[in-house]
Amino acid sequence: MSLKLIHTADVHLGARLKYLGDKANEHRVTIEKTFQKVITKAIDSNADVFVVAGDLFDNPFPDKRYIDLVINELNKLLANDIYVVIVPGNHDRLAAGSVYLSDSFNITNPKFKLFSSKEFEQWVIPELELTIHAKGLYEQKSKQSQLTGLKKNDSSKYNVAVVHGSVDIIAEPDNYPIFQKDIQGLDFDYLALGDWHSSLKVDSGKTTAWYSGSPEVISVSQKGAGHCLLVTIDETTKVEAIDIGSRNIKELEVDLNKYSSQAKLVDDIEKYKDDNSILLLNIKGIKELEQRIDTDRLSEQINNLFYYVRVKDNTELGLSQEELDKYPEELVIGKYIRILQKKKAENPQLEKEIDTALQLGVKYLKGAGDDN
Structure with missing residues (x-):
């Protein structure tokens, strides 16, 4: 038997x-x-x-x-x-x-x-x-x-x-x-x-x-x-x-460099809509100084498309010489960029945090300059 x-x-x-x-x-x-x-x-x-x-x-x-x-x-x-x-x-x-x-x-x-x-x-x-x-x-x-x-x-x-x-x-x-x-x-x-x-x-x-x-x-x-x-x-x-299960885990990796805006990224993710899926979204690519993915906002935008969403920003900040030339060292914003670049070189384990600080700092310093 x-x-x-x-x-x-x-x-x-x-x-x-x-x-x-x-x-x-x-x-x-x-x-x-x-x-x-x-x-x-x-x-x-x-x-x-x-x-x-x-x-x-x-x-x-x-x-x-x-x-x-x-x-x-x-x-x-x-x-x-x-x-x-x-x-x-x-x-x-x-x-x-x-x-x-x-x-x-x-x-x-x-x-x-x-x-x-x-x-x-x-x-x-x-x-x-x-x-x-x-x-x-x-x-x-x-x-x-x-x-x-x-x-x-x-x-x-x-x-x-x-x-x-x-x-x-x-x-x-x-x-x-x-x-x-x-x-x-x-x-x-x-x-x-x-x-x-x-x-x-x-x-x-x-x-x-x-x-x-x-x-x-x-x-x-x-x-x-x-x-x-x-x-x-x-x-x-x-x-x-x-x-036998009712829910599943869906992993999706997207390249930021293929999208001209966060809105277009959201449109593309919508194609994978599944109410029973837990979405693990991994964003990769090279971002410019003024190009920042707002992961909290992105989660809010796509949350209703899936049962649960977790967004991980694995992009890298790429500072071209052209971008640096826009902010010479004589300006406060230029000094800020170079100070953080130096800190990143000295503390590679903090690369993500320093990149975020760079982007947010430039955004707010530019805003402060626009108000004057």
């Missing part, structure tokens, strides 16, 4: 989402609805097991509304004879008095398992010829390798591990590390990972290993959110990323 799992993680119910301002509560509700969609997907897919690889809640002490939501949704899975696996992550860790140690999660259904041991424990499910290996997290931070002590159960046809931590793909992680060399030393059918908010397949040798990512966008820094994973295990392991 084959085995079918739905793998999710990093739902972060109750996340503060401060970057969204007055839209934060609306998006928290969206996250709740998306979690419900993941539950429905598990039922509709006739999944055998539903796996949460950590951080179902954003903190160990969530509001009652989120606890009630989760219990209600998990009961739907259990009513459909789906095994449920919950692993506490570093956000919803097993702190004293926390949600997973409360009566709310004292669920006696034999198809429910909350992993609360500090060391790996095995949940053997004879009906599925499956052993699930996992442990609970008790601290927000740890330097301990997360795969220490993980051993296969050769008595089961299938072995699945559920682990919350950070794989050393880009750099060595400083919190709950998972090392690729350790994954490659395993011989498991599947490693369900949590902690990263983007869906990602991990290069892992014999063991198929994936981050499911968050089912809904949580942070603008990880754009691969919005999925849950349908995992089918037979002779081989097949993973399908299911689009």
